[in-house]
Amino acid sequence: MKVVLFCGGMGTRMREYSQTIPKSLVHVGQRPIIWHLMRNFAHFGYTDFILCLGYKGEMIREYFLKYNPMLSGDCRLEKGVARLHADGTDVCDWNIDFVDTGLHTNIGGRLVAVRHLLKDEPVFLANYSDQLSDLDIHQYVAKAQEIGKVASFVSVRPPGSFHSVNAEANGTVNYVGPWADNKLWINGGYMLLRQAIFDYMEPGDELVEAPFQRLIQQQQLYSYRYEGFWKAMDTYKDKLSFDEDYDRGRRPWEYWNKT
Template sequence: MKVVLFCGGMGTRMREFSETIPKPLVNVGHRPIIWHLMRHFAHFGHTDFILCLGYKGEMIREYFLNYNPMLSEDCRLEKGVPKLMSGGTDVRDWNIDFVDTGLTRNIGQRLVAARHLLRDEEVFLANYSDQLCDIDLDRYVATANAQNKIASFVSVRPPGSYHSVTTDADGTVNYIGPWADSELWINGGYMVLRQAIFDHIEPGDELVEAPFQRLIAKKQLYSHRHEGFWKAMDTYKDKLAFDEDYEKGRRPWEIWNLG
């Protein structure tokens, strides 16, 4: 099953990095966040990727085309010959299509621009390339397929220390509490899409706006609730939180290391 990764945005909320590199290349530990995401998909056998490029897309191409595992994996130099110490596999076993989808296109139009590479895929996966999760993709995909909807996505509890508030019409508060204790769920970005999705995207459409509203009207949109780990890298603060978790060994998304 092919995986479409949207990695062409300008990352305006990550200007500390995005002025020099595209957000998908911002490191979590020793590797870009997009590598961690792709490694998650690959763990479940999904190793055919389509990268929808845009802003600084040439840097993403360069990273994968010149990929050197010796720079990020444990290795040994034996009489001048570098050898990996682990038997793990990653980029060397993946298939990657690089597609220039333009600087200003939105997600829906980037997907349409990659349609020609999906014509043989009745069902395919898609993701925003800026979040990590510990979801069991086998179970999620099986559940989504059983629903037989045109589109499915993972919904998650929004992390963070903000509080959810509900009020009466006059502003009287009747509830305030952590987001995690409320009924608020957000789009977690892991999507399972069928070919029919293209019949619901019109020129200029953003994927989760008009197209998803059309699917809702036809009862063709399914959301799978995931209560495990999920975290997005939207801001510099998120980047620092990822770094802290990584250095302290809190890496729940690395399910490929669970044995």
């Protein structure tokens, strides 16, 4: 099963980094966030990736084409030969298609641009490439396959310090509190799509807008609710939060390091 990764956006809310590198190359610890995401998929056996490139896509190509695990992983030089301290799946075991899908193309357009690489895939995974989770991908895929809808996505409780507000039509407030306490769920970016998704798309469509509305009308959209760890890198503040978690050893998405 192939994994489509949308990594062509301009990351306008990450200007501290995105003026020089694409958001998917912003580091969490010693490696880019997209590496952590792909490593997580690979842990569950999904090692065939399609990268939908756009803004500064050449930098993403260069990172993987010149990838050297010795530069970011713990290693030892033994009589002139470099050896990693830890064994395990790494980029050398992955298959990656790099596809230029346009600078200003939306997510739907990027998916259509790689459709030719999915023609033999009755079902495939897709992801926004800017979030990490300790989601058990095997369990999610199994459940979504069992439900059998055209499209499925993981919904999560939004983290953060913002407060949600409920108010009557006249403005009288009846609730103010954390987002998570208001039974609010958002799209967590992990999607399982069938080939039929393309039948619900029209030129120019953004994936989760018009196509998902058409799926809803046909009862062909499924949401897998997940209350475990999930965090997106949307702003510079999110980057700092990831750095703090990483430095303190709070890395629940690293299934490959769990016993």
